[in-house]
Amino acid sequence: MRRKGHHQLSFVFADSPRGGGDVGGSGEPERRSWLLHTAKHKTMTSSFTRAADSNRLLEAVASKANLAQALLSVVRNKGAPGIDGQTVEEAEAQAPHLLTELRRVLLAERFYPGDIRRVWIPKPGGGQRGLGIPNVRTRVVQQAVLQILEPIFEPTFHPSSHGFRHNRGAHTAIAEATEYLEEGFRTVVDLDLAQFFDRVHHQRLLDRMSQRVADRRILNLIRRMLRSAVVMPDGTRIEVVEGTPQGGPLSPFLSNIVLDEFDQEMARRGLRFVRYADDANVFVRSERAGIRVMASLRRFLEERLRLQVNVEKSDIRKPEQVHFLGFCFRCTDGVSSIEVALSRKTKRRLLTTIREMTPPNWGRSIMTCMADLGRYLNGWSAYYRLCTAEVASELGVVDAHVRRRLRAIIVRQKKRPRFLFRYLLSRGVSRKAAAGTAYCGKGNWAKSNRPGIVRAYPPSWFHGRLISLKARWHELNPPRVNDQFVLAL
DNA sequence: ATACGCAAATG
RNA sequence: AUUUGCGUAU
Ligand SMILES: Nc1ncnc2c1ncn2[C@H]1C[C@H](O)[C@@H](COP(=O)(O)OP(=O)(O)OP(=O)(O)O)O1
Ligand SMILES: [Mg+2]
Numbered sequence: 147m148r149r150k151g152h153h154q155l156s157f158v159f160a161d162s163p164r165g166g167g168d169v170g171g172s173g174e175p176e177r178r179s180w181l182l183h184t185a186k187h188k189t190m191t192s193s194f195t196r197a198a199d200s201n202r203l204l205e206a207v208a209s210k211a212n213l214a215q216a217l218l219s220v221v222r223n224k225g226a227p228g229i230d231g232q233t234v235e236e237a238e239a240q241a242p243h244l245l246t247e248l249r250r251v252l253l254a255e256r257f258y259p260g261d262i263r264r265v266w267i268p269k270p271g272g273g274q275r276g277l278g279i280p281n282v283r284t285r286v287v288q289q290a291v292l293q294i295l296e297p298i299f300e301p302t303f304h305p306s307s308h309g310f311r312h313n314r315g316a317h318t319a320i321a322e323a324t325e326y327l328e329e330g331f332r333t334v335v336d337l338d339l340a341q342f343f344d345r346v347h348h349q350r351l352l353d354r355m356s357q358r359v360a361d362r363r364i365l366n367l368i369r370r371m372l373r374s375a376v377v378m379p380d381g382t383r384i385e386v387v388e389g390t391p392q393g394g395p396l397s398p399f400l401s402n403i404v405l406d407e408f409d410q411e412m413a414r415r416g417l418r419f420v421r422y423a424d425d426a427n428v429f430v431r432s433e434r435a436g437i438r439v440m441a442s443l444r445r446f447l448e449e450r451l452r453l454q455v456n457v458e459k460s461d462i463r464k465p466e467q468v469h470f471l472g473f474c475f476r477c478t479d480g481v482s483s484i485e486v487a488l489s490r491k492t493k494r495r496l497l498t499t500i501r502e503m504t505p506p507n508w509g510r511s512i513m514t515c516m517a518d519l520g521r522y523l524n525g526w527s528a529y530y531r532l533c534t535a536e537v538a539s540e541l542g543v544v545d546a547h548v549r550r551r552l553r554a555i556i557v558r559q560k561k562r563p564r565f566l567f568r569y570l571l572s573r574g575v576s577r578k579a580a581a582g583t584a585y586c587g588k589g590n591w592a593k594s595n596r597p598g599i600v601r602a603y604p605p606s607w608f609h610g611r612l613i614s615l616k617a618r619w620h621e622l623n624p625p626r627v628n629d630q631f632v633l634a635l
Numbered sequence: 636a637t638a639c640g641c642a643a644a645t646g
Numbered sequence: 647a648u649u650u651g652c653g654u655a656u
Contacts, residue, residue, distance in 0.1 A: 222639090222640090308645095309645075309646060310646080315644090315645075316644070316645050316646095319645090342646090343646095392646095398646080401646095422645070422646065423645080423646040424646075425645090425646070471644085471645055471646085472644070472645070521641085521642055521643080522642080522643070523643090524642070524643070525642045525643020525644070526642095526643055526644075527643085528642085528643060528644080529643060529644040529645080530643095530644080
């Protein structure tokens with residue numbers, strides 16, 4: 147029962163103000179420097195109210211420096227406006243006024259968070275994800291709370307929790323998972339929660355926070371923000387009894403507080419696990435153990451934490467079958483070493499985005515296409531660089547595929563076979579090879595692989611103009627020599 | 636070393 | 647929210 151409302155989608159991701167009427171260049175960099183300046187005294191504020199048992203945490207949250215810092219990061223994120231329509235640019239323009247106003251209203255405990263705007267975006271695996279976009283000013287408050295509470299909770303979170311945390315991420319998570327597999331725990335209990343953020347239990351969360359946070363005013367503030375009603379794209383207003391908005395800067399942190407209880411329980415049972423947000427992988431030695439662990443952990447989650455397990459995503463899997471953070475694992479028989487490989491979904495998605503970014507009917511110049519592709523492939527390889535060397539060698543065929551897609555564009559841009567023939571000659575291809583490409587009588591895709599065009603655009607031509615996934619892997623994986631890292635430049 | 640900006644990825 | 651890569655500047 148999907149509703150219309152897709153037209154609002156573009157609004158959410160509407161990029162910042164390229165076409166906007168910012169005429170007077172006056173003050174644009176000025177107010178930014180004002181923000182930077184007032185955000186500077188961060189060290190002072192955090193020193194006197196760092197302790198969790200402090201009764202004056204709200205003063206720390208509402209300090210000018212902290213609010214300025216919070217506004218800066220909200221502005222940097224360039225998010226969409228909330229239900230009050232205020233954009234991040236407007237908020238930045240009114241920064242001095244906004245900050246004093248927020249400070250006043252927060253300290254008086256009269257901050258009104260306003261409703262949350264619901265926006266539907268498509269999920270990668272099909273279905274729709276309901277984002278909750280709070281007002282910009284509310285996002286600033288959430289960010290301000292985050293900056294104060296995070297240092298308090300962060301040190302007590304479990305080391306096997308890697309999602310949304312400082313100095314942790316997918317790479318540390320995969321590293322830890324690989325360790326467990328190498329130790330011989332080669333059955334994976336993969337647990338994913340259903341609609342995780344939407345089902346966070348408010349009272350449970352606040353109770354757990356109250357064990358560490360003495361200042362009740364902070365808890366009341368968070369409670370009020372959690373209870374914000376949601377306004378659907380069609381205007382219907384819905385009261386909220388559970389969940390934390392997917393789009394609030396504080397939400398990921400709150401979700402870690404909720405699932406920290408789960409981490410402690412798994413640790414208490416002596417389980418080896420890696421958790422990233424609502425995706426938990428538990429490593430056991432046998433399938434029998436896996437079945438037992440799956441059942442008991444599921445009971446714990448559903449009965450104690452009141453969270454529902456997503457039965458479609460959750461299962462007991464062999465390392466080759468898992469899809470964890472985009473990776474899967476390969477156990478070479480006998481040897482203890484584990485290969486980190488691209489999961490099937492990841493491979494498929496890589497190829498489809500390459501295909502989408504290189505349409506045969508590309509209208510602009512081939513160089514802009516290669517620039518776009520380069521940006522994408524560069525970021526892609528930065529993330530997937532931690533796959534093992536064996537996998538990296540397979541990336542060579544992807545590179546070749548990319549080159550062929552680009553050659554197909556070049557071929558098509560020459561419209562007629564005769565033009566292509568002459569163009570190939572001009573690039574120094576022999577008459578025979580040029581004719582074999584231009585007049586082969588096949589389609590552009592077939593032509594893109596023929597010797598004529600390949601000789602006009604050989605791999606060496608692409609070298610330096612377009613990044614190669616395989617080459618990037620070798621650049622990014624630090625070449626190690628005798629326990630010493632060598633850095634060029 | 637710090638900070639800003641762009642990009643990719645995970646959830 | 648976090649991470650990583652690149653660029654710029656002090
Ligand atoms: N684009 C996003 N913006 C903000 N939060 C997100 C985003 N994607 C994921 N999250 C957060 C909210 C989700 O509840 C949580 C877990 O993600 P995910 O498992 O993919 O979806 P889900 O748990 O909400 O639904 P599902 O039932 O499909 O598992 O991560
Ligand atoms: Mg989930």
